[in-house]
Amino acid sequence: MLTSTACVWSRASADEDLGQGWSQADRDLWYEQSQGSRLLPYTWAKALETANGTEKFFDPANMGRFGYLPPEPTSLSRLPVGFAIDRQKGDGFTYSDLQWFEGQRNDEAWLGMNCSACHTAELQLPEKTRDGSAAWKRIRVDGGPTLADFQSMIEALDAALHSTNDDAAKFERFAASVLPRRDDPALARADRDSLRRALTKLIAWQDRVALANHGGAATRQEPQFGNGRLDAFGHIYNKVALFVGAQNQILNPSTAPTSYPFIWNTSQSDRVQWNGIASNQRLGPEGHSFDYGALGRNSGEVTGSSAMSRCVREAVLAAIAPACRSSGSASSNGCSAGFARRPGRSSRSTPEQAVCGPPGRSSSLKGARAVTRR
16 A cells, blocks of 8 residues: 655654665755755745644644655755755846845745645555554655645745735734844835735736636636646746746646656766656757757756746747747747747647857756856
8 A cells, every 4th residue: 555645744754765876975965956946035934834724834843734854854945845945145036036035145045846746746655553553664765756736835835925015913923024124124124125026926826827727717627636737848838938928828737747757867868857848868960069959858856846047948948049039930929939830749849959158057857056146
């Protein structure tokens, strides 16, 4: 009997792993290394309450309700598996260019997700203890498919942000946690005004993403995906189209959930994505060690998990430029949004190549740092 991990955990880590040859340091890197994903500022994440209560949203117990795994005992961040802290200078940011108090650092930490959030599994097997009583044995499978419910988690996060903005008491508790103490009342009021503007800006972006994934509808029309399923391709496609700033964007409802794949044989695959649209072959000039194809694939993946960057937009436009030229279109309301139709392919195409940032900073399946400024 196998059970889903969509429950509240009784222990902080798995009883054993499958002996995959990773050290604890390898595992910690896989679970906690930033790929550039930025959901919301880290101080906000620590202060954010659930929509209908005062429990902290990113508390492992609450995240366990969506099936996300608890942190390892060695974790420094104490965040669920796959939730990573990203800190880098804010030059070139777009939707994550938020200023919420006077004197704020240029490299405020943000919370995002990495590959391991969706590609780490845990099995629960019944066993008997020495005294004969029933117990559960938990086995961690790194690189395996998660049983988490990403869709419900994001909907709950959006609801929590809206509730914080709309509920005066929630907002005051939130502001007290994320703003510095001020002796000057006028400066304190100015900080609260800045926080309100920044929160409103983040909510507006989240609402745009939700609207795109709903196909232009105000609320979700399709059935809930549930645990262990996600239309990742649809989410990435809509997010990329939003990033490139297409006018009159075609809104494709995200209605094709699939099971999360295991990823330990990815390097052996000729093509990736469930529909096989992305070549997994090395792309780049002969004699050049940098793999532009891997960079393009990773840019798409991290965009789907909330990367926010002017550089991502430029990478996407660079990737689809050949298709735009071949189709004779370079307008912002069609080809540049990723809608160029290539021979033998669906119009729902995603970039296969991208150029962004210096060579040598592409990410790998083990969660190495991503390339771009988000």
